[in-house]
Amino acid sequence: MKNLKERIQLGETVIGSWLNLGSHVSADIMGHAGFDWLLIDMEHGSGYEDMMFHQLQVLAAMNVTPLVRTSDATRGKIQQILDSGAQGIMFPQIMSVGEAEMATKLMYYPPRGTRGMATITRATHFGKTASEYIEQLDKTLLGIIQIETAPALSDVEDIAALDGTDVLFVGPTDLSIALGTFGQLYHPVFQQALKDVAVAAKKFGKTAGVLMQDISEYDMYADLGYRFLACGGDSVFIMKGANSLVESLKGKQKK
Numbered sequence: 001m002k003n004l005k006e007r008i009q010l011g012e013t014v015i016g017s018w019l020n021l022g023s024h025v026s027a028d029i030m031g032h033a034g035f036d037w038l039l040i041d042m043e044h045g046s047g048y049e050d051m052m053f054h055q056l057q058v059l060a061a062m063n064v065t066p067l068v069r070t071s072d073a074t075r076g077k078i079q080q081i082l083d084s085g086a087q088g089i090m091f092p093q094i095m096s097v098g099e100a101e102m103a104t105k106l107m108y109y110p111p112r113g114t115r116g117m118a119t120i121t122r123a124t125h126f127g128k129t130a131s132e133y134i135e136q137l138d139k140t141l142l143g144i145i146q147i148e149t150a151p152a153l154s155d156v157e158d159i160a161a162l163d164g165t166d167v168l169f170v171g172p173t174d175l176s177i178a179l180g181t182f183g184q185l186y187h188p189v190f191q192q193a194l195k196d197v198a199v200a201a202k203k204f205g206k207t208a209g210v211l212m213q214d215i216s217e218y219d220m221y222a223d224l225g226y227r228f229l230a231c232g233g234d235s236v237f238i239m240k241g242a243n244s245l246v247e248s249l250k251g252k253q254k255k
Contacts, residue, residue: 020233162205
């Protein structure tokens, strides 16, 4: 079976979702849904490193690629996430090509990067597959750089050209705020930004991705060339399901 990195390099569309609740139970539920990838959100989510570890353990038993969005791009943090078994990292709030380059170097061992090596980690099955893990890292590990600031958008081609960048991922809320078009997905300025990201990704053989606010946006992004698509999350699904049920029940109440 092709891994996620191979699939996006072949131009396949892969779909994913967010894990915000910091719960291994919701990770279990989401892992059975059929997504290609799931992202544990350590930037805005409710979980901490110990729960992330347990979520990665749960997802390992399923046919889904586990990714993590980091809260900060420091060597210790990135090393801990990867040693725990994440197969890719999303870096938020990147401000320049220099920041993006430093971030991606944190994922790899010297001489390519700055990551420290320990063989007794969950990622290497506690030493059993350390050699295989190192040998396969270039083929399996995903570096996902968020384009959600004006400076990152200005540097988008240089960021796309980096060896460690696999996905240029638009954060639509932050980027629209940065461009002065908050929530206006079809505003010409925002649409041009989306095109610029897609063009840069294609030019350098990378993939453009985005978090859709609603599935109705799918065709717009697909037509622009976005192939790494996410929608919703565990907290969103619970909130929408609960709100919808309450509204339906209240609608049935007799006056």
